[in-house]
Amino acid sequence: MELIERTRASLGAVGVWLANAPLKPPVDVERRETRRLDGLGYGSLWSGEGVGAREALAIHGILLGDTRNLVLGTGIANVWYRPAATLQTGAATLAAAHPGRFVLGVGIGHAFQAAKTGGDYRPLSQMRDYLSAMDAEAAENPPPVEFPRVLAAVGPRMLELARERAEGAHPFFTPVEHTAFAREILGPDRLLIPQVNVLLETDPVRARESQRSWLGYGLEVKPYADAWRRFGYEPELTDRFIDAAVAWGDEAAIARRVREHLDAGADHVLVTPSTGDLPAQVDMLAKLAPALLEVTG
Numbered sequence: 060m061e062l063i064e065r066t067r068a069s070l071g072a073v074g075v076w077l078a079n080a081p082l083k084p085p086v087d088v089e090r091r092e093t094r095r096l097d098g099l100g101y102g103s104l105w106s107g108e109g110v111g112a113r114e115a116l117a118i119h120g121i122l123l124g125d126t127r128n129l130v131l132g133t134g135i136a137n138v139w140y141r142p143a144a145t146l147q148t149g150a151a152t153l154a155a156a157h158p159g160r161f162v163l164g165v166g167i168g169h170a171f172q173a174a175k176t177g178g179d180y181r182p183l184s185q186m187r188d189y190l191s192a193m194d195a196e197a198a199e200n201p202p203p204v205e206f207p208r209v210l211a212a213v214g215p216r217m218l219e220l221a222r223e224r225a226e227g228a229h230p231f232f233t234p235v236e237h238t239a240f241a242r243e244i245l246g247p248d249r250l251l252i253p254q255v256n257v258l259l260e261t262d263p264v265r266a267r268e269s270q271r272s273w274l275g276y277g278l279e280v281k282p283y284a285d286a287w288r289r290f291g292y293e294p295e296l297t298d299r300f301i302d303a304a305v306a307w308g309d310e311a312a313i314a315r316r317v318r319e320h321l322d323a324g325a326d327h328v329l330v331t332p333s334t335g336d337l338p339a340q341v342d343m344l345a346k347l348a349p350a351l352l353e354v355t356g
Contacts, residue, residue, distance in 0.1 A: 063226050063250055066207045067326050069130050069159055072355035073317060074103030075344060076134055076231075076254045076329035077337065084337045089118070090125050092341045097126040099348045105134035105164065105229075105254075105329055109172055114140070116149040123157045130159075134229055134254070134329070135166035135211040138185065139176045143192035151202035158204050164229045164252075165189075166211025169280055183216050190224045209250055213237070213286045218244040226250050227326075232283050234303045235319045236290040242324025251325050255316060256333040258307040259343050263298075266307035270333060271296050274304055305333055310350035318354050328355075 075096060084092075096104055104122070108115035115133045123131050136146055150163040167189075170180040179185075193208075210221040212228040218241055221228035227250025230241055238253050245251055260266040275296055278284050284294035292300050306316035313330075320328045330351070332340035 060248060062205050062207055063248065065159065066162065066226065066250060069102070070162075070252075070327040071102030072321060072327060073101060073351050074105065074130070074132075074252075074327055074329045075101050076105045076107075076331045077340065078107065078331070086118070086121065088337060090121065092337050093122045093129070094125055095341050096344065097128050099345055100352050101129065101344070101348065102327065103130040103132055103162070103329070105132040105162075107134050108137045108140060109168070111175070116146075116153060119161070120153055120156075123153060123160060130162060131157075132162035132209075132229075132252075133164045134231070135164040135168075137166065137168045137172060138189045139168055139172050139178060143189045144196040147193040147196040147202075148200065150206060150208075151197075151200075151204070154202060154206035155204045161206055163206055163208045164211060165193075165208060166229075167217075168211075169282070183220065186210070186217065186220060187224070190220075207250065209252060212241070213282050215240075215244055222246060222249055227252065230254070232256075232277055232304070233286055234290055234292065235316070235323050237286060238320045238323040238325050240290075250327070252327045252329060253320055253325050254329040254331060255320060256305045257313045257316070257330045257343075257347065258305055258333045259309070259313070259346060260307050260334075261309050263307075266305070267298055267301045270301055270305050270307075273333075274301060277304075306330075310347055311354075313347060314350040314354035317351055321355060 115136045154161045167182040167186045173180040207226040209227045209229045210225045212218045212221045222245050229252045231254045278294040306313045317328045332343040
């Protein structure tokens with residue numbers, strides 16, 4: 060519990076989640092833009108990892124060395140990328156080098172990622188086995204510094220596993236209703252760190268049309284589609300769905316959506332600018348920072 064409380068305090072209310080596309084942007088650009096983020100007041104920076112994308116521990120190690128204030132989180136380190144013992148020792152190395160500034164988000168990924176490695180896809184049992192292997196490595200070689208572990212969790216059984224085997228959960232691409240649902244399953248004592256897509260655009264037509272293509276791709280991933288259906292959203296690109304999937308509008312409107320997640324039980328909300336390249340995304344985050352920090356303060 061002490062580790063969880065320390066992590067809550069270090070994260071604050073709002074952070075950033077940025078995509079880690081394969082080998083893009085160039086590392087020097089990512090370093091420069093992360094240094095810009097470090098001074099904006101956000102509590103954390105997270106990015107994901109898919110099979111064939113930039114290796115999460117390597118890039119997080121680089122960015123931890125380039126920053127002073129941000130907590131960095133893997134959102135998520137993908138189990139198909141490396142053996143469990145390797146992830147455990149790699150995460151322990153980063154945590155020891157940067158005490159209190161690293162959160163390990165780990166997840167089973169998706170069936171198409173497993174297929175790329177020639178693996179089966181049995182998410183719950185494989186995630187449980189992977190965590191057991193991580194724990195066995197930690198027992199044999201205790202990490203010099205404690206670090207929190209959170210699981211990518213959307214469905215109820217994975218959320219239960221996060222409650223039992225981790226410090227919390229990191230849901231991705233879910234509505235506000237899911238945050239309340241996840242908090243009920245996790246209970247009051249686990250971290251809940253959802254992600255929210257945001258867009259500074261006040262024109263409804265432009266906002267919605269700009270989001271349709273990538274949202275359609277997201278709905279092709281069954282766990283996400285199932286999660287939206289659970290809360291009464293048919294996995295179709297209706298205006299209602301787009302408005303729930305992307306917080307668009309002015310700074311105040313986006314801040315209200317983040318506040319809704321916090322009121323529903325989130326500890327820390329990660330915002331993802333849903334447009335442009337990395338410099339443009341950081342520009343948007345700079346514009347959003349005053350409103351987000353005010354409404355979550």
